[in-house]
Amino acid sequence: MKAVAVVTEDFRFFYEAVRLLKEKDQPFISLGFSDPLPLNVELVLTTEGERKRLRGRKVIASDDPAWAVKAALALSKGGSFNRIIVGVDPGPRPGIAILGDGKVLLTDTLLSPEEVAPAIRDFLSFVNTNELLLRVGHGDPTNRDRIINTLWNVTRNIEMVDETSTTRRTGHPDAAAAIAQSRGELMPSRPRVAPTQGEVRDIQRLSRIESGGAITINSALARQVAVGAFTLTEAIEKQKRKEMES
Structure with missing residues (x-):
């Protein structure tokens, strides 16, 4: 072995x-x-x-x-496959399922939307396939669009799947497997990530929690976190430095 x-x-x-x-x-x-x-x-x-x-x-x-x-x-x-399908259940901790010629090879939950693309790239570097198809659930628009943006440079063969047509299961990996097995609509173009005011405020709230009440990041930084430009920890550090300089 x-x-x-x-x-x-x-x-x-x-x-x-x-x-x-x-x-x-x-x-x-x-x-x-x-x-x-x-x-x-x-x-x-x-x-x-x-x-x-x-x-x-x-x-x-x-x-x-x-x-x-x-x-x-x-x-x-190892292995060679005619077709690999990757299903993604979007969220702050997205579920992922990788299928090779219809067989589930791997399912798991990742730490952030930005981890999806490198995880898929790493996996693909060890197998051979004639076709790669990515299917992403339609829910959680901000995290969904963050994920699709990171995957756009992996392949343009990306479908958005209406999750109401799938059996919703407990746990992101199971949902990701259901998404991988469902037909979707091919994405015509790269989406624009547009976080809502509520999502921005929630990230500010999370910054207070993570910093033990010491720091609340501003809305501009929170928006950058929402679109994946910074992690929450990086945004807190930026806010901290800004406050120390002022």
């Missing part, structure tokens, strides 16, 4: 990835960034921020070690 390498300086990611790999009896080794990659290593797990330090290697990069391990286990089987 091919091995997986865990290469990271992030202790939390390392600890959880190693725990899950042991739990699944998946052979693995731990390497440093400058270490040579042994011939028996199929792929490398690391964080999104450390991805650029591993150029030229087959990498699954995610800040969620559970997703990285689950993808590694699915990809360890």
Whole structure:
């Protein structure tokens, strides 16, 4: 059996990835960034921020070690497919389902809308397919459009699926699988992300919670968070620096 390498300086990611790999009896080794990659290593797990330090290697990069391990286990089987369909249930933590020739290969929940595109790119780099089709549920317009925008450079073969025609299930991954198996309407153009005032206010509220009541980001920063330009943590830091300078 091919091995997986865990290469990271992030202790939390390392600890959880190693725990899950042991739990699944998946052979693995731990390497440093400058270490040579042994011939028996199929792929490398690391964080999104450390991805650029591993150029030229087959990498699954995610800040969620559970997703990285689950993808590694699915990809360890390899394979070629006539058609891969990816279903996405949009939301702040989107569900994702990847189907190969009608068979569910992988389902999970990701940490943010911006993680969908890199997760799909990583998966596709390990398999062969003649056709890629992305299907995204129509709900949660702001997060839906954020996801479609990030996927636009992966493929233009993107359908929006009316989720009222699917059986709504508990949990984003199940909903994503239902979306993947439902026909949708081909997207004619890249959507414009337009957060509502209510969504902007809710992000401001979340900034107060995350900062322990110390910081409330302004509406402009909240809007940038809503469209995916910044994470909430980055926006809080920007607001904090702005207040210290004034």
